Amino acid sequence: MAVSGARPRVSWACDPDASRGRLVFEPEMPPRSGFRRDCDRIIHSTAFRRLRHKTQVFVFNEGDHYRTRLTHTLEVVQVARSIARALGLDEDLAEALALAHDLGHPPFAHAGERALDACMARHGGFDHNAQSLRVVTRIERRYAQFDGLNLTWETLEGIVKHNGPLTDREGRGIGHYADGLPHAIAVHCAQQDLDLWSHAGPEAQVAALADDIAYDVHDLDDGIRARMFTLDELEPLPLVGEALREVRTRYPGIDMPRTVNEVLRRVITRLILDVVRQGEAAATDSAVASADQVRRLGRTLITFSPEMAQAEKALKGFLYPHMYRHERVNRVMAEAQRVVRELFAHFMAVPQDMPPSWQQDLESLDETRRARRVTDYIAGMTDRYALDQHARFFDTTPDLR
Template structure:
């Protein structure tokens, strides 16, 4: 198969990149495509999935009802994919794999952002909890039902590895969880199709992971300014943003606040991307990997911020946490959204017949563990708007999330 050769937009690929011609394959064997690499097919399957379309009405930071201009999981995922491709291109690795991991990384998120995840994790605590990364794996290996021959999307091993391990290994060499117990869904799948949980992911998955950080740091500022919860004066007190705003002011005296905010966002993305590229090149030069396996065995991530940028990024996150994510207005809406998710879980668990056909069959006789996980799968797949509609159907009063 030479679908990425001359005539198909060939670009030089580094020796440490994932080679689609040497993919470890899919759980269910399929004929290869004569026109697309395995990673290009994965990207396309992800985009055409139901889970991808649902991201349009899932919250990023602000509840979707607050306005059409705020980011959703869909717009965020597209922005992450653009940055991931830029990083992959600069590092001469597979852009399609980096894009696929970026586009699928939020599939497991519940309605109402992290509020929904925290509520669902609390409700599922007796049965192993809820983890959005593990849920993403369940979506692409079980819950999507589009194909005649298999459940899920039957993605290539490298895409699944990137989905599960884009933030680093999940276990050490002795199979101990590095950040607590590994979610059972991940362990169960890895037992069938070993994702090598103690190793780092590919360079492409690392591009997607840091692209996520770059995107939401910049775009949460943009949404925060739009909502009036952040101001340019507040951001001048943050080292990275303050430095950029000073440069913008010197270059464009008297520029209006809206354009100033956009200049801040795009310049911050550029500065972070260029820092990552320079740092990753230095890391790769020091390691001198001769294969993608060398990257997985490096013992540390290759695609990182420089120490100076890492410190500035940490300070920016702390600022956003204190002034945006924990803003009283945001917390008030989050508390109402929390109630919606908890109410729905309790209602479906008490009477699975309230769920649609295809979800409720047999649950009246199922063990609580099975019933709870099925309810969590159904709830996690909801959009914000559908969750509110269901709450209005089942309860006399639904919280106002505006």
């Protein structure tokens, strides 16, 4: 990676020694920092292990070489740590946020999320970021003193706010949350204020961009592998086309797999270097001297340069029609949405068909709380388990290929 050298910690990095702490007090455990402990807890969680069999774009049985939520997450971690290291930010916090960012995703990628959101329309909807918070604060049950993982304030803040503020200073929802905050976020913030009106700290902003970089590049790789488009179709695109022409000029006659790898490694390096240069310049121009100043800046500090933002937008503009909206993907995901909808309807009608651990106090739950219980159960499923469960109760389980 082009940005391998570590820099001294900058003043505007989040400092684990100055953390706002955990909801339930725990003594520190040197030599691990609080942020390092957050990483370790996430890695050992059940939700993290399940990412191995959750869809990124292609479902689990389409091939062993396509990305899953787990492999995507590991790539985001690598990119986030590289950027954080180059900027002098806290690498462990950047890693924790990258590790946790997809924990709330249900089976079948965004198709599963759309299906659960529709099922929960009368009960507040479904939001995968809010579900990630719910996983790490309530659903994981591994410790004697508390539910969840009892992560640091900075990690929880980053999980919730990595894409920007959720409310104004008066607590009114803004943007995507103008109609109200997701239940999981509202409930947790009543116990532990995450300053939803401010931007997230710099490491969370790094993790958000690392997510974009990782899925842009690996979706190009998977799309070519799946023969949804060819390298030649990418040549008109800025950034990718430039890298392709450079590789073909320097290495004429190399085989396709090597060509793809050489192109994509150049693309990811240039995206990372751009974020680092832009972040350094923005920090200097804004004269931030602490992570709290970054939060209160009123805008995102860690961004692409305007030129790179346009190139990245063009790349997404290509991927949407050629991959995410491809007829093959749409057909499979339409069937996947049906699986999720039918599972939700079944467990709402017959909640006793959920495992015993999910049936506790069912008779005391009103419809909305029962719907959240069912949603938590389904959202935690892997693709394979969701299909297996569907086959238990229905004769029309699709073969998602």
